Amino acid sequence: MEVWKEFEHNIITHSAAHHLMAIAELLNKYGYARVTDVARHLGITRGSASITLKALKERRLVVEDENKFLLLSEEGKNLVQAIQSKRRVLIKFFQDVLGVNPELAEIDACKVEHLISHQTGEKLLAFIKFLFSDEKKAREFLRAFHESSLDCGGSESCPYCMDACLLRPESS
Amino acid sequence: MEVWKEFEHNIITHSAAHHLMAIAELLNKYGYARVTDVARHLGITRGSASITLKALKERRLVVEDENKFLLLSEEGKNLVQAIQSKRRVLIKFFQDVLGVNPELAEIDACKVEHLISHQTGEKLLAFIKFLFSDEKKAREFLRAFHESSLDCGGSESCPYCMDACLLRPESS
DNA sequence: AACAGATGTTTGGCTATTAAAACAAGAGCA
DNA sequence: TGCTCTTGTTTTAATAGCCAAACATCTGTT
Numbered sequence: 012m013e014v015w016k017e018f019e020h021n022i023i024t025h026s027a028a029h030h031l032m033a034i035a036e037l038l039n040k041y042g043y044a045r046v047t048d049v050a051r052h053l054g055i056t057r058g059s060a061s062i063t064l065k066a067l068k069e070r071r072l073v074v075e076d077e078n079k080f081l082l083l084s085e086e087g088k089n090l091v092q093a094i095q096s097k098r099r100v101l102i103k104f105f106q107d108v109l110g111v112n113p114e115l116a117e118i119d120a121c122k123v124e125h126l127i128s129h130q131t132g133e134k135l136l137a138f139i140k141f142l143f144s145d146e147k148k149a150r151e152f153l154r155a156f157h158e159s160s161l162d163c164g165g166s167e168s169c170p171y172c173m174d175a176c177l178l179r180p181e182s183s
Numbered sequence: 184m185e186v187w188k189e190f191e192h193n194i195i196t197h198s199a200a201h202h203l204m205a206i207a208e209l210l211n212k213y214g215y216a217r218v219t220d221v222a223r224h225l226g227i228t229r230g231s232a233s234i235t236l237k238a239l240k241e242r243r244l245v246v247e248d249e250n251k252f253l254l255l256s257e258e259g260k261n262l263v264q265a266i267q268s269k270r271r272v273l274i275k276f277f278q279d280v281l282g283v284n285p286e287l288a289e290i291d292a293c294k295v296e297h298l299i300s301h302q303t304g305e306k307l308l309a310f311i312k313f314l315f316s317d318e319k320k321a322r323e324f325l326r327a328f329h330e331s332s333l334d335c336g337g338s339e340s341c342p343y344c345m346d347a348c349l350l351r352p353e354s355s
Numbered sequence: 356a357a358c359a360g361a362t363g364t365t366t367g368g369c370t371a372t373t374a375a376a377a378c379a380a381g382a383g384c385a
Numbered sequence: 386t387g388c389t390c391t392t393g394t395t396t397t398a399a400t401a402g403c404c405a406a407a408c409a410t411c412t413g414t415t
Contacts, residue, residue: 013226014289014290014293015197015201015225015293016226017290017293017294018197018293018294019372019373021294024401024402025187025190026401026402026403027401029187045362045363046362046363046364047361047362047363053187054185054188055402055403055404056403056404056405057362057363057364058363058364058365058366058403058404058405058406059402059403059404060363061363061364061365062364062365062401062402062403063401063402063403065364066401079362079363105303105306108310109303109306109307109309109310110306111300111302111303111306112302115300115302115303116303117186118186118189118300119298119299119300119303121186121187121189121190122189122190122193122295122298122299123294123295123298123299126291126294126295126298127291127294127295128283128287128290128291130283130284130287131277131281131283131287131288131291134277134281134282134283134332135281137281137332138280138281138328138332141327141328141331141332142328146327146331148320148323148324148327149324149327149328151320151324152320152321152323152324155313155318155320155321156310156313156314156321159313159318160306160309160310160313191402191403196371196372198371198372198373199371217392217393218392218393218394219391219392219393227372227373227374228373228374228375229392229393229394230373230374230375230376230393230394230395230396231372231373231374232393233393233394233395234371234372234373234394234395235371235372235373237394238371251392251393
């Protein structure tokens with residue numbers, strides 16, 4: 012009765028998260044980030060970026076120097092780190108554990124990276140670390156799973172894909 | 184440059200998905216579902232539910248009988264099935280594999296259930312089926328992982344929680 | 356000095372989602 | 386018949402995102 016409303020109570024929206032990450036990537040690549048650069052990086056207009064970035068400045072996640080060059084606050088940097096870390100873990104999991112194809116793994120990770128909790132992100136990281144560790148049981152399990160799953164690629168003949176539990180959703 | 188925009192191109196929004204699931208649950212529990220029932224079930228006003236449901240009728244996911252009682256179309260039913268199936272798989276994974284606490288597992292699952300792709304959902308299902316199968320390697324691996332992870336609960340002393348890769352995000 | 360180009364902001368419009376409040380239609384009751 | 390309650394819709398207003406277009410500023414060139 013209340014859980015579903017949590018969706019709105021996130022620390023950051025998808026759009027805002029990507030504005031922050033754009034700044035981080037631009038700073039990393041070019042050493043600076045302006046409104047125009049962020050807009051171009053995200054493929055949106057300068058006007059849209061300007062408004063969103065204004066809100067992020069008010070939230071103290073983004074700061075501006077005397078020449079209107081954008082920087083991340085400490086809080087902004089931490090947020091970006093956290094989201095990027097979750098993204099990497101998710102991509103690794105989707106791709107190298109589940110065997111989802113790389114493009115889709117990236118899209119799915121991008122959609123949820125800013126939504127999953129700190130705890131879940133951490134536990135997934137721990138899981139993956141153990142799974143890819145030297146632990147004999149982990150190695151053997153992973154090999155056995157990948158041998159069993161036979162890479163059906165979502166075909167009609169795959170028993171998992173035909174499972175009544177997951178009725179072809181994307182077709183909708 | 185384009186992946187991040189996929190977030191908007193989903194089959195269904197979080198809100199719409201929960202309107203559909205509300206109808207399914209009400210039909211299941213009481214045998215009928217009206218606008219008022221959906222609104223009450225979701226904790227929103229009748230006006231809001233009316234508008235969202237109107238859009239869902241236009242999209243042919245919801246249909247109405249002569250007395251304004253709501254039903255799901257075949258497409259609507261399939262969508263609900265798909266989302267609920269993903270939710271169950273996600274909760275099981277978060278809770279019983281990763282060891283996330285039940286409340287958080289439910290919240291995280293709710294946030295992403297409508298976002299992850301069919302392929303990822305299916306592959307996660309296959310993974311869990313294998314993980315909880317009779318397969319000796321799966322049982323041993325799961326036991327070894329759960330013994331190793333020692334249930335830190337996100338504390339300061341846990342090496343995973345202090346991992347530089349996941350800098351305390353929710354604090355932001 | 357004057358124009359051109361780039362940059363940043365603002366304004367008006369659109370969609371989705373919410374609430375609040377007004378309104379319409381029906382049902383039951385006195 | 387008249388009153389009230391329930392139900393559903395509509396309108397107005399918010400917020401968050403986006404675009405397009407107008408506008409203001411600054412810089413560099415001629």
